[in-house]
Amino acid sequence: MYKSIAIDGPSGSGKSTIARLLSEKLEFLYIDTGAMYRAIALYIDRLKSEGSVETKIEKHLEDIDIAIRHENGIQKICLNGEDVSDDIRQEAIGNLASVISVNANVREKLVALQRNIAKKHNVVMDGRDIATTVLPNADVKIFLTAKPHTRALRRYKELLEKGMEADINDIEADIIKRDERDMNREISPLRQATDAYVVDSSDKDLDDTLTEILFYVKRKFDERS
Numbered sequence: 001m002y003k004s005i006a007i008d009g010p011s012g013s014g015k016s017t018i019a020r021l022l023s024e025k026l027e028f029l030y031i032d033t034g035a036m037y038r039a040i041a042l043y044i045d046r047l048k049s050e051g052s053v054e055t056k057i058e059k060h061l062e063d064i065d066i067a068i069r070h071e072n073g074i075q076k077i078c079l080n081g082e083d084v085s086d087d088i089r090q091e092a093i094g095n096l097a098s099v100i101s102v103n104a105n106v107r108e109k110l111v112a113l114q115r116n117i118a119k120k121h122n123v124v125m126d127g128r129d130i131a132t133t134v135l136p137n138a139d140v141k142i143f144l145t146a147k148p149h150t151r152a153l154r155r156y157k158e159l160l161e162k163g164m165e166a167d168i169n170d171i172e173a174d175i176i177k178r179d180e181r182d183m184n185r186e187i188s189p190l191r192q193a194t195d196a197y198v199v200d201s202s203d204k205d206l207d208d209t210l211t212e213i214l215f216y217v218k219r220k221f222d223e224r225s
Contacts, residue, residue, distance in 0.1 A: 002118065002120070002121060002122050003028070003122045003139045003221070004140075005019075005028065005125070005139065005141075005142070006126075006131035006141045007124065007127075007131075008131050008141075008143050008191075008192070008196065009126075009142075009144035009145050010128075010151070010175075010178075010182065010190060011094070011151065011182070012146070012151030013145050013201065014144060014146065015126040015127075016034065016126055018144060018206075019032070020124075021210050022124050022210065022213060022214060022217065023073075023123075028124045029117070029122060029124070030070075031075070031117055031124070031125040032077075033125060033126065033127035033130065033134070034127055035075070035088060036066050036068075037098075037110065038097040039066050039078075039079045040064055040097070041094075041096040041097040041100050042088050042093050043064050043079055043080075044057065044060070045092070045093060045096055047060065053096070054103070057106060058105075061106065063080075064080065064109075065080050067081075089162075091155075091159070091166075098181055099181070101128070101182075101185070102181070102186065103187075104187055107187055107188060111134050114135075115134060128188070128189075129188035129189070131193035131196050132191050139221070140216070140220045140221070141196040141197065142196060142199060142213055142216070142217075143196040143198045144199050144201060144213075145198070145200050145202075148172055148176050149172055150201075150202045151172075151175055152172035152175050153168065155171050155175070156168040199213060
């Protein structure tokens with residue numbers, strides 16, 4: 001029986017970084033579900049003159065093929081055979097991904113893909129609704145959060161390190177808007193699972209956060225063995 005770890009949390013909480021490092025420690029497969037939504041958002045964004053976002057999704061969703069492959073433990077996202085791992089990290093694509101994630105057909109397509117992967121591998125999967133919707137029976141559930149300003153500052157530094165221009169006030173405003181949208185969407189809103197272990201990383205560095213979560217995960221696995 002394969003094991004699964006679900007990590008949920010708001011945008012910029014560090015869940016992708018923690019999930020990736022945790023997967024390396026445990027030798028599990030890491031699945032960044034947000035990257036899947038970003039890949040669809042990138043495809044939609046490239047359709048510059050075909051009407052509204054909803055119209056584009058309705059017309060083209062079946063044309064979109066999302067695949068995940070791993071190179072030296074690093075997840076790569078492929079969109080119709082093209083590696084778009086870097087392209088999807090644009091701030092505008094992240095905001096569009098939050099918009100399209102409320103679409104029922106988009107969610108149905110990607111949730112099916114995510115569940116299928118979890119049936120075949122030990123996984124660490126992160127997103128907004130992994131513990132509540134995608135893998136409600138996950139062996140371990142984590143809800144990772146941080147204050148909006150802390151999350152904005154992390155994103156700001158990340159963009160600067162990549163040589164990209166950024167305004168921390170704009171980033172924080174976008175994060176607050178995205179939180180509101182994610183928590184209030186009708187389909188699979190961002191929620192803390194009732195049985196999730198909550199970690200607030202606002203005043204913790206990466207090592208401390210990882211150590212705390214790893215300790216909890218191992219304890220839960222020991223309890224189940």
